Amino acid sequence: MAGDKVVVLGTYVSMFSMRAQVALNEKGIEYEKKEEDLANKSPLFLEMNPVHKKIPVLIHNGKPVCESLIIVQYIDEVWHDKNPLLPSDPYQRAQARFWADFVDKKVYDCGRRIWATKGEEKEAAKKEFIGIMKTLEGELGNKPYFGGEDFGYVDVALIPFYCWFHAYENFGNFKTETECPKLVEWAKRCMQRESVSKSLADPHKIYEFVVSLKKKLGIE
């Protein structure tokens, strides 16, 4: 729609910000990305998400939408005529929502425990992470995307974590490709889409970010 003003408040490293960007890119929507300094939150940010004070926030013509998966659904509904991310059948939609919710419930916390803990806790987190990836790989099956033939909602929910794999693998001492080759194949396939490659952070920069975050938090 002509005259739309779209802003994404996010951070370079956040997988959740990346979801919003991937969805907007898939729809061919022009937007402004504002990098938020979470140690020094801007007045705009605090006004747009007073309840959680978290990124990402999508601001569409001055109105804020919060929570990354809610944002992705909003984008899909507003710009519904191009590259639909959710299927039209209610049962298929429910399956997509279930798996995106699964990613939300499981991946971030487990991934964090890999780099934020050590010893037995770290080993347990690594095993759990591999288990989660295997479950997702099982759900993917032989489909090119979680959405089937087309890139869709669950793909958007999960792919931003791919740029964090390098950090998880380094700290956890494992290779996702060895454990879940089909999943990594899927990720590389997604990375060939410009909407994705433009949105994801450089894995090496993510690794450096985690190194400095660990120092700041006093974690060995």
Add this chain to the structure above:
Amino acid sequence: MSSRGSKMEEVKLFGYWVSPFCRSVEIALKIKGIQYEYIEEDLTNKSPQLLQYNPVYKKIPVLLHNGKPIVESMVILEYIDETWKNNPILPKDPFEKARARFWANFVDQKCFPALWKTIWSTSEQYEQNKAEALERLTVLENELGGKRFFGGDSIGMVDIVANFIGFSFRTIQEALKLDVFTEDNFPKLWEWAENFVNCSPVKKCLPPQDKLIANFPPAYMGKTLVSSFQSRLQLPPPGGC
């Protein structure tokens, strides 16, 4: 109760009587006037069907529609709204819909766990847990503002998801003599709760008050008793919500 109707519309719900997540699904089904078979699960001895229909989480509620399972209460609510289009529980406008989803999420992920924790507090933990619950309820009270329901003139998804606040929590808190959600502190939310429980689809779904009170003994009991009670009900521990 209408006749069995066409084979096409076979709806079953696997649930547990006290679970507010199951109540959410039932309220939505009642709002839409959908006939369904309710199957009560014994959570200490889950049925093979439950494990088959929800292999990932092995939890209730599970909605079965024409033999196909849908799980996770919020996913089920959206499915119900999209499949049966009468009496919508979500707004049509994408921005208003996003707002409703945001607040339903807030109730589900921030309010329910905070209130749940107060029930299971030891005397040392109570004041801190109560403070957190009060904070969350204040945010909700402000969001409700002057509206009759979160959904406006009629109940919507946010109201449905908040059923625990509307009914069960007040019953349990009274039995345990807690003072978290009071009419003085939250006049708007209190009035909402009164209106909510008097709605016809909600009234039909509320767990029996005496059974609720019987199953929630005083919070200040020995730790072993509390934890065995929790495992019997297969309910999340205070910290794990």
